[in-house]
Amino acid sequence: MREQGSAVAWVESPLQLLCAVEARHAGVAGPEMRVVTRAKLPALRVTRTELTSLDLPPGLAIETASGRMPRPGRRAAWVLGDAFSGRVQLTSLTALPSRIVLVDDGLATIRVLEQLTSRAGTSLLRARVQATPSRRALGLAAALRLRAAARAGRLTVFTALPVPAGLAAAVRRLGAELITHDFAWLRSQPAARHPRPREDTVVLGTSLVRNGLIHRDRYLSWLFALKGPLAYYPHRREDPGDLAAVRDHPGVTVYDGGVPVEMTLRDLRPGQRVLSLPSTAVTSLRVLLSARGVPVETVDVPDDWWTPSASVSLRSHLQMFAHERAAP
Template sequence: MESPLQLLCAVEARYAGVAGPSTRVVTRGRLPGLRVTRSELAALDLPPGLEIETAEDRMPRPGRETTWVLGDAFSGRMQFTSLTAAPKRMVVVDDGLATIRLLELLTARAGTPLLRARATPGPARRILGAAAGLRLRAAARAGRLTIFTALPVPAALSEAVRGLGAELVTHDFAWLRSQPAVAHPRPPESTVVLGTSLVRNGLIHRDRYLSWLFALEGPLAYYPHRREDPGDLAAVRDHPGVTVYDGGAPVEITLRDLRPGQRVLSLPSTAVTSLRVLLSARGVPVESVEVPDDWWTPSATVSLRSHLQMFAHEGASP
């Protein structure tokens, strides 16, 4: 696992029984967000048969007759490993909106390489992505591929995925919802804003984003994105009426105890969907902010904008 969300969803996959009777989850070392998340999960009642380890150097290769739980199917390391590994079954867990892109590419024409939306790959990387796509499609045709997701997969795409032979399993964070939230007292602020990586990734203009944020009625609780620029975060921290909470763990863990009278605002993000799943029964609205046209930079193509905002419209906020 290479991100906090991947790790959390691997635990959910074990709890749901799609990852086999025993599961060894290996996370990449030296990543602060993963260290915090491992610590958070260790304090909870993990599903039986689950072990979480850290690989300081090389990630282990899945053995034969095992189930391989994949987080980032676009990772070059994962794709290279897939060429020689022969697991009995593969389970893909959520890695943000990249999960939807993966499904779109898998169901595209044969030979379509598995590459990130903003990638500018050379010939070797394209060949590797194409080979990885062939392996996953072959696993689907053989009934050995499961997609385990909390995201609302569009009906046509869902039908296409199942048409490949893959199993599509949806979940609602049943394990996490069964756990006490006492480790994370809810913030006192009535409005919670989720940070974004879109500025650092060069997709939206910094000044537009900060102007919008600072114009919101406070006080605000701000939960940074793990890839947010430290300089931008310092500006947010220094702004009157904004309290920055440096939890480090996925917001699905840290914010699941919010109560009526509070709300969550976020630019397009997978967290919008997952927090709606976790908080709707509590009467806490999770509102996605539609990105105005003049926020986008030239790096954000029309197709990328559409992909990023595909789940923004339900409960959208101007």
């Protein structure tokens, strides 16, 4: 991994922000990086505060966007998390960075790689999106730019996800550099500032209910049937009403950290365990907690939990990392 020129990172979620820091630490985005976070997102603000209390890699500065999305110069690397973002795709049409580095944005990262390596006419579009013709055209143009960058040796994918072997090979055939990481910077930091939960079972919240993919009553019935006491870490997009019901349930303590669980739960002790519905956090927490002897278990979603909005292909995609596997 060679150091490059300076870099500009645009991040729109706490995980993207954390992974941009890891990219700087790993040297894949140059000796200097300016990380710009999307404005008016409380979770990003809290995560930035948490990160700046730690020993950030040298040459890294984090700021909040004061206006439009920053545009990388010709000699700068461009670090991105959400390749499906309309703002990112629109900017990509005229930006000419020296290199593009894609960092993790949850399981959407895998969908990006699948679309980039599929047939040439595939647009970069989120799952379940009913796209207009103009939006499809923008997604196609963005895909063409990323594929061209890959063929020119100017695209790097920096991920903590265990990319399936066939997909990893396809990404490399495209010309992209695929680098996996294990949160080396975060693991080198002091213990989390947030107190470790006292409860032996930690449950990660989910966005699947609010996104209309699983039935609310099935999920809450499962959660409330678990043997307590439970520590519950909400998903940042959980419905406030659902969260109020969880908070009021006896035996459940809700921890409102606001920052990625990779940061708040990295100090769990042997004897504790993590339960979660399918989530990217399952994979990253396994990386961080396996050496500590803390199991991270994924709950298989029963068929009767899914709503009609969850297609078979979407269910398969969401559960692709449900059970632990070795990274390629």
